[in-house]
Amino acid sequence: MPVVVEPDTAAAEKLLAALPPGAHCVPTTERLLAWLGSRPEEYVVLVGPSVDLVEAVGLSETLRTARPTVSVVLVRRLVDTEVLGRAMHAGVREVVGADDVAALEAAVGRAYELWTALRGPGGAVHRGRVVTVFSPKGGVGKTTVAVNLALALADRGARKVCLVDLDLAFGDVAITLQLFPSHSIEHAAGAEQSLDVSLLEPLLTRHADGVSVLAAPSLPDALDRISTQLVGAVIDALAAHHDYVVVDTAPAFDEHTLAALDDTDDLVLVATLDVPTLKNVKVATGTLDTLHIAEGRRHLVLNRADDAVGLSADQVQGILGMPVTVRLPSSIEVAAATNAGRPIVLAHPDHPVAAGLQHLVRAIAGEPSAPVGPVGAAGGTRRAEGRRRLFGGRR
Ligand SMILES: Nc1ncnc2c1ncn2[C@@H]1O[C@H](COP(=O)(O)OP(=O)(O)OP(=O)(O)O)[C@@H](O)[C@H]1O
Ligand SMILES: [Mg+2]
DSSP states (O other), rough: OOOOEEEEHHHHHHHTSSTTTOOEEEEOOOOHOOOOOOOOOOOOEOOOSSHHHHHHHHHHHHHHHHOOOOOEEEEEESHHHHHHHHHHHHOOOOEEEETTTHHHHHHHHHHHHHHHHOOOOOOOOOOOEEEEOOOSSTTSSSHHHHHHHHHHGGGGOOOOOOOOOTTTTTHHHHHHHTTTOOHHHHGGTOOOOGOOHHHHHOEEEEOOTEEEEOOOOOGGGGGGOOOOOHHHHHHHHHTTTTTEEEEEEEESSHHHHHHHHOOOOOEEEOOOOOHHHHHHHHHHHHHHHTTSSSOOOOOEEETTTTSSSSSSSSHHHHHHHOOOOEEEOHHOOOOHHHHHTTTTHHHHSSSSSHHHHHHHHHHHSSOOOOOOOOHHOOOHHHHHHHHHHHTTTOO
């Protein structure tokens, strides 16, 4: 998918609008190199008009030898002989004017043709990982973990991450990030059978730090219009065009959560050190075992784990029968960062909670991806079986 390097948000949006769905934007050439590092399938880099010419030329010179299958397209507000000369010497494939959408599209098309000619048709099939943050208890920190995890995984644009708010009645992901979405998952209702990224992309709200958000509906009654099939289709379509899809959930084992869990590669279970929560998490893990959900890829997060309440992490491990991946302390700065709209991993990257979340990122991202297989077969069966067991065959 094309990648744009452009620090100016308005200029970036303009370029992305002219590109095929799924295009990604990073703010600096440093983030671009991080992005390319994990993407052997990338075929074109568009260097936006706000990137300094010397930097753009240096980037092209680097990529000419390091990544010869990647075309560099230089976008300039003014295309003159000096720009053309320096671009040519640096191996820039094309130079286009910032307002020339047709030339931009044609340049991207030619870059793709060149890439297929050099690499052979097809290329690798990409499916991102789906990470669901879940707890059967309310208020334990699911949204806090999901939002910070998505931002940490995105690594300022080096990875493409979508955060889905599946707390369909009372979702607060958008407000946590101080976003004001014009669309939500509700606007995809009815398109279960025909969902693709071109339909979903306009429903996403972009956050400056490399994360897109699929917001929850603004009113709770929209819940009834969102089918479980839609949830599965949305997650599959997003996973095809992102490195990670992080799903925040409602505090309930309902059908929508189950649909997400069924598509989940990594499950983050959030618990706190109190007996009712641990009891419910224990019951939930039993159900997850029955449904074979994220077996071997569950990560237990103990939030507010420094509270002196007479339960230790060791005891929790014993009760739940799984190791604690990370303990996050209670800190007023976590809530303050959330209230300020700048979550802790951005506001205080050195804070113990941010460090704990980075540890969680490594547990998720540092391990090899599961083999890509058809999503339909096993998942569909499991989903149907899960519903029958949990809901007595409704829907
Ligand atoms: N480690 C922490 N230290 C201090 N405050 C925290 C911590 N984790 C979460 N909080 C605060 O606790 C409150 C509840 O957190 P959050 O909304 O993430 O929980 P939730 O599980 O998503 O809740 P719900 O079930 O209602 O969706 C928020 O005000 C949040 O800022
Ligand atoms: Mg929440």
